[in-house]
Amino acid sequence: MAKGRVRFKEDLCKGCELCTTVCPVKIIIMDKERINVKGYTPATVKEMEKCIACGSCATICPDCVIEVERID
Amino acid sequence: MAVVFQKTKGLTDKPTHYCPGCGHGIIHRLVAESLEELGVLDKAIGVAPVGCAVLAYEYFNCDMQEAAHGRAPAVATGIKRVHPDKVVFTYQGDGDLAAIGTAEIVHAAARGEKITTIFVNNAIYGMTGGQMAPTTLIGQETTTTPYGRNAERNGYPIRVSEMLATLSGAAYIERVAINDIRNIRNAKKAIKKAFEIQLAGKGFTLVEILSTCPTNWGMSPVEAMNWLKDNMIPYYPLGVFKSPEEVK
Amino acid sequence: MGKVLMKGNEALAEAAIQAGCRHYFGYPITPQNEVAAYMAKRMPEVGGVFLQAESEVSAINMIYGAAGAGARVMTSSSSPGISLMMEGISYIAGAELPCLIVNIMRGGPGLGDIQPSQSDYFQATKGGGHGDYRLVVFAPATLQEMVDLVQEAFDVADRYRNPVMILGDGMLGQMMEAVEFKQKPCTELPVKDWATTGKGTRTRNNIINSLELDPIKLEEHNKKLQKKYEEIAKNEVRYEMYNCENADIIAVAYGTTARIVKSAIQEAKKEGLNVGLIRPITLWPFPVEPFEKVADKVKAFISVEMSAGQMVEDVKLAVNGKKPVYFYGRIGGMVPEVKDVLGEFRKIAGGER
Numbered sequence: 198m199a200k201g202r203v204r205f206k207e208d209l210c211k212g213c214e215l216c217t218t219v220c221p222v223k224i225i226i227m228d229k230e231r232i233n234v235k236g237y238t239p240a241t242v243k244e245m246e247k248c249i250a251c252g253s254c255a256t257i258c259p260d261c262v263i264e265v266e267r268i269d
Numbered sequence: 270m271a272v273v274f275q276k277t278k279g280l281t282d283k284p285t286h287y288c289p290g291c292g293h294g295i296i297h298r299l300v301a302e303s304l305e306e307l308g309v310l311d312k313a314i315g316v317a318p319v320g321c322a323v324l325a326y327e328y329f330n331c332d333m334q335e336a337a338h339g340r341a342p343a344v345a346t347g348i349k350r351v352h353p354d355k356v357v358f359t360y361q362g363d364g365d366l367a368a369i370g371t372a373e374i375v376h377a378a379a380r381g382e383k384i385t386t387i388f389v390n391n392a393i394y395g396m397t398g399g400q401m402a403p404t405t406l407i408g409q410e411t412t413t414t415p416y417g418r419n420a421e422r423n424g425y426p427i428r429v430s431e432m433l434a435t436l437s438g439a440a441y442i443e444r445v446a447i448n449d450i451r452n453i454r455n456a457k458k459a460i461k462k463a464f465e466i467q468l469a470g471k472g473f474t475l476v477e478i479l480s481t482c483p484t485n486w487g488m489s490p491v492e493a494m495n496w497l498k499d500n501m502i503p504y505y506p507l508g509v510f511k512s513p514e515e516v517k
Numbered sequence: 518m519g520k521v522l523m524k525g526n527e528a529l530a531e532a533a534i535q536a537g538c539r540h541y542f543g544y545p546i547t548p549q550n551e552v553a554a555y556m557a558k559r560m561p562e563v564g565g566v567f568l569q570a571e572s573e574v575s576a577i578n579m580i581y582g583a584a585g586a587g588a589r590v591m592t593s594s595s596s597p598g599i600s601l602m603m604e605g606i607s608y609i610a611g612a613e614l615p616c617l618i619v620n621i622m623r624g625g626p627g628l629g630d631i632q633p634s635q636s637d638y639f640q641a642t643k644g645g646g647h648g649d650y651r652l653v654v655f656a657p658a659t660l661q662e663m664v665d666l667v668q669e670a671f672d673v674a675d676r677y678r679n680p681v682m683i684l685g686d687g688m689l690g691q692m693m694e695a696v697e698f699k700q701k702p703c704t705e706l707p708v709k710d711w712a713t714t715g716k717g718t719r720t721r722n723n724i725i726n727s728l729e730l731d732p733i734k735l736e737e738h739n740k741k742l743q744k745k746y747e748e749i750a751k752n753e754v755r756y757e758m759y760n761c762e763n764a765d766i767i768a769v770a771y772g773t774t775a776r777i778v779k780s781a782i783q784e785a786k787k788e789g790l791n792v793g794l795i796r797p798i799t800l801w802p803f804p805v806e807p808f809e810k811v812a813d814k815v816k817a818f819i820s821v822e823m824s825a826g827q828m829v830e831d832v833k834l835a836v837n838g839k840k841p842v843y844f845y846g847r848i849g850g851m852v853p854e855v856k857d858v859l860g861e862f863r864k865i866a867g868g869e870r
Contacts (some may be wrong), residue, residue: 198321200275213290213483213490219450237289246410255274259294260285313716314586326724332713335726337608343570347582347590348713350566351540355715357706364624372579376571435625 200251216252216254217264222247225254227267230260273393279305281330290490291323292391292480295380295447296456297328297360300387302340303461304331305450309467313356314348316341319363321395341372342377347383356467358385359378365402367427374433374475381438381472385463388429388475391482393503394495395419403427411485430477434510440472442511446479448494455507471513479505518749519677520695525685526551526593528660528696529619530559532667533591533812535698539565540590542579544572544598547631548687549621549865552593558703561734567812573598577605577696583726587712589671593619595687596637597628603696606680611727615674617667618652619683619701621690624850632850633687633773640682642801649739653681653753654800656771660694662798666788667703673753675706677745684800686823688773688852749802756804757796758865761811764793766865769832770798770821774853778821781858792862800828808835823851841870 210233217225223262228241240262240266250267274289278485279301287293304310310331317325317336325356326333336344341359349357357367365376366388379412393411404426418426430444441463456478463474479501481493488496525766530552533541541556543580549625553569560567570576576592583590594602599620609616621639624630639645641654654672657663666683674681713723729735761784768777775796782792793815795807808818817840829844836842845861847853864870 211282211289215290215490215494218491218494239390250273252273256450257295259287259289259291259298261276261280261294261298264275267271267273269270285522311717314715316582316711323728326726331716332723332728334582334713335577335612335728336581336723340574342576343575344582344585346568346570346575347540347542347579347584350568350584351583351586351588352580352714366868372571373575376575380568406815514569 199229199250200268201248202245202250202266203242203254205239206262207239207241209260210239211235211260212239213255213259214240215259217238219253219257221253222249222250247263251256254268265267270361271389273415277302277305278312278328280328283327283512285328286324287321288484290481290493291321293389293449295453296387296389296478296480297325299460300358300360300480301329301455303457303464307461307464309356309464309468312354314352315350316345316359316397317357318365320365322362322389323396325360329466338366339365340373341365342373342382342384342386346377346380347469349384350384353383357466358387360387360462361389361396363390363392363402363404367429375436376440378436378473378475382438383467383472385467386475387460387477388504389480390457390477391480392427393482395482396484404429406500407433428505430475431509433475438473439475439511440513441466441474442477444477444505444507445490446497446507447517448479448481448497452507465512518811520697521795522693522695523660524551524691524693525660525663526621527555527686527840528664529667529683530555531719532664532698533617534559534563536589536671537667538589538591539563539669540566540575540583541566541592542570542590543581543594544570544576546598546625547548548596548617548690549593550859551690552619565696573601574605577602580616581605581609581612581614584609584616585612585713587714588666588677591617591619593621595621595623596625596634596823599640603646606652607650608727609680610646610650610652610796611648612648612725613678614725615678616680617670617674618680620791622684622686631687633749633823633852634850635772635774636683636704636826636848638771638800638822639703641682642831644802650742651749651801653679653749655681655683656800657683657685658772658775658796660689660692660696664688664696664698664820672706672821674705679745679749682746684772686773705844752832753799754802754804754806756807757798758807759794759796759823761793764811765816765820766792766862767795767815768792768809768821769795769797769818769828771800771828774821774823775861777853777855778856778858781862784855784859785862789867790862793827803835805835808832812836812839815840817841817843819845819865821853821863822849862868
């Protein structure tokens with residue numbers, strides 16, 4: 198299984214939560230502790246080691262918040 | 270290490286004004302990626318509508334013209350007749366294309382204008398605050414159908430793809446959706462194919478994309494994607510309604 | 518090239534071709550159908566594009582797109598069709614696009630009739646479309662003048678990035694006269710580096726647009742447009758003064774009506790009545806200068822039009838209260854007769870008006 202890393206440009210996130218519904222390993226969460234510069238709760242990943250670099254989160258994100266890399 | 274996903278050069282750096290979870294964000298990206306991957310960004314000319322996507326000229330990284338409401342196919346016709354070698358596309362919503370713009374889209378398709386129309390169908394008027402669209406479903410509540418759309422009072426929703434497919438000038442018409450990853454990937458394939466058919470000079474191409482309007486549907490973006498799947502896809506079936514005999 | 522006997526509508530189409538127009542988008546409407554028919558035949562001969570749109574609404578938007586893409590474009594229509602184009606014209610003016618729109622006027626309002634009229638003066642010069650914009654409006658009186666003005670119209674449009682209208686009428690469109698297509702000297706025109714031609718190696722995307730949601734910026738844009746209109750008003754006024762030295766009465770007329778008035782003036786001379794004519798050739802900008810030259814020396818003005826009285830308001834503004842301004846007109850497609858115009862001169866001279 199591939200290993201991946203995702204990067205969230207948090208200030209672009211509008212807190213729509215669509216990414217959280219498509220992650221196959223369910224590691225994307227909405228960080229209720231913080232708000233970004235737009236006033237939204239940004240999406241983020243805490244368990245990066247589980248990321249499989251499928252790219253689904255970036256595929257559904259309407260705001261190009263997420264960059265996905267595959268680490269081999 | 271390999272990049273799996275990076276923002277396309279087909280979009281500018283300007284953050285969009287769209288609501289959280291709005292389908293426009295996804296669809297803009299699919300169009301921009303297609304243009305970049307086909308290597309035609311430097312010869313693309315897009316036409317923005319009136320609707321939530323009125324500011325699309327700030328987001329697509331190519332030459333753009335802003336059209337009057339519904340007139341984008343006519344504007345695109347003017348552009349393509351002047352620059353037949355360029356990739357010309359319109360990006361329109363359901364009011365722009367299926368209400369005020371019905372004459373323009375029908376005749377651009379009938380003439381076989383070699384343009385590509387990206388038709389975003391979210392069954393409601395977004396920009397003006399949630400009125401009935403020609404594609405609003407029976408029973409759907411909007412600000413101008415507060416009791417739910419009723420066939421007797423408000424008529425029936427229009428299936429644009431099926432209607433335009435009857436025209437000989439239309440070379441390729443497909444309906445897709447963006448409610449889940451598989452559909453988003455298929456939507457991108459359809460959009461790219463539409464541009465390829467334009468480049469092959471085969472005629473008019475249109476991709477109807479079922480999308481969401483969480484704000485005016487009164488639901489969360491996640492709920493809206495489910496509503497699309499449960500309510501829109503049954504009435505607006507996905508699939509190819511017109512395809513050219515042979516695609517280069 | 519030599520003189521050719523041509524029908525007005527066809528002469529104007531040929532003039533556009535000679536001026537380098539290679540894109541025509543239009544819709545059939547009487548009395549200017551010959552323009553489209555001529556373009557349909559001629560454009561392919563010169564490698565240009567003729568397209569019959571599905572409506573005037575569509576046609577004017579094709580004009581917008583093509584003009585925005587950098588082409589020299591033209592459309593033609595008649596009164597009801599021009600009404601349909603008003604939205605598009607406002608957008609073209611707001612986006613600062615050059616183009617030529619020809620209105621071969623007919624009787625109105627509404628569906629009206631197909632006979633000549635001048636009842637679209639207000640529509641052409643005072644708006645028609647919404648917003649603070651101006652159309653440069655030319656009013657030829659002969660086919661030769663119309664043919665010459667077509668070339669000028671395209672140049673004015675390009676020079677100022679503004680839509681330009683030629684206001685003709687059904688008479689001019691249908692009549693036949695000898696015309697010569699003169700080779701105009703090449704004038705320096707600005708390069709259209711703003712046009713959407715596909716980015717190519719340009720770093721900047723070209724955007725054609727009239728939307729500006731920030732009112733501070735929209736005011737700035739409008740001020741820029743107003744400055745442009747001031748420039749045009751300073752540089753592009755055209756008019757003719759006929760028999761105005763020693764005239765007691767000045768008639769004001771344009772287009773076909775001006776020719777009828779000239780005949781009436783010649784008849785009036787035989788009776789010892791000295792009438793002059795101020796013939797605006799640009800209706801916007803309206804020529805104020807000739808009125809300032811003669812207002813103190815004459816007894817009265819009379820505006821003669823094929824309408825219920827539209828240009829007369831601008832005449833009154835130009836005369837500025839110095840002398841009485843009368844009006845005579847025929848409406849709804851009726852054309853004034855020389856004897857009736859002469860009758861009006863007599864009435865003014867005899868103090869009956």
